[in-house]
Amino acid sequence: MSAAAVRVSPAWLELREPADAAARSAALAERLARHLGGAGRLVIHDLGGGSGAMGRWLAPRLPGPQHWVVHDRDADLLELAVAEPPAATADGAAITVEARRSDIARLAPRDLAGAGLVTASAPPPRRWPSSSGAWAPDRSSTACARSTAGRWRPRPRSAR
Numbered sequence: 001m002s003a004a005a006v007r008v009s010p011a012w013l014e015l016r017e018p019a020d021a022a023a024r025s026a027a028l029a030e031r032l033a034r035h036l037g038g039a040g041r042l043v044i045h046d047l048g049g050g051s052g053a054m055g056r057w058l059a060p061r062l063p064g065p066q067h068w069v070v071h072d073r074d075a076d077l078l079e080l081a082v083a084e085p086p087a088a089t090a091d092g093a094a095i096t097v098e099a100r101r102s103d104i105a106r107l108a109p110r111d112l113a114g115a116g117l118v119t120a121s122a123p124p125p126r127r128w129p130s131s132s133g134a135w136a137p138d139r140s141s142t143a144c145a146r147s148t149a150g151r152w153r154p155r156p157r158s159a160r
């Protein structure tokens, strides 16, 4: 079995979720909330989203109605992402979660059509979508990710 095909267990993700939550950047989330505020229903694609920990942490920090599309290749983890959705948005607006079984290394721009925000945390190294077009399919979208070194920042497409 290659390293890229090693399965991530639900128990391991559960164990690390509190530590990951403590390590995520609240300042980055606040900046995002300001940037996206009042934009209407936000469609968020979480790449390699596993059991949905990113949504449980970020959704309560963003205002307005949100639809999360969690991409992962592991069907069991995706089931958990849907079974344990984020508790709430920042202002009590509606929130929905959709699981999408996909190989994030092979996403095409159409797979992210309509996305207002693309997130990823602790993604598999060297397995990012190869096309930058896949990251930001329309002018209003924002890519937001955290590297393990915490170096990445929101990049509105208009600022590139």
Ligand SMILES: C[S@@+](CC[C@H](N)C(=O)[O-])C[C@H]1O[C@@H](n2cnc3c(N)ncnc32)[C@H](O)[C@@H]1O
Pocket: 004, 008, 013, 020, 047, 048, 049, 050, 051, 052, 053, 054, 071, 072, 073, 074, 077, 102, 103, 104, 105, 120, 121, 122, 123, 124, 127
């Ligand atoms: C370290 S876990 C992080 C999960 C989640 N983002 C979090 O922060 O808890 C990496 C995730 O990427 C998924 N993954 C790895 N390679 C993938 C690929 N090529 N396509 C889709 N998902 C992939 C794994 O199944 C796993 O759920």
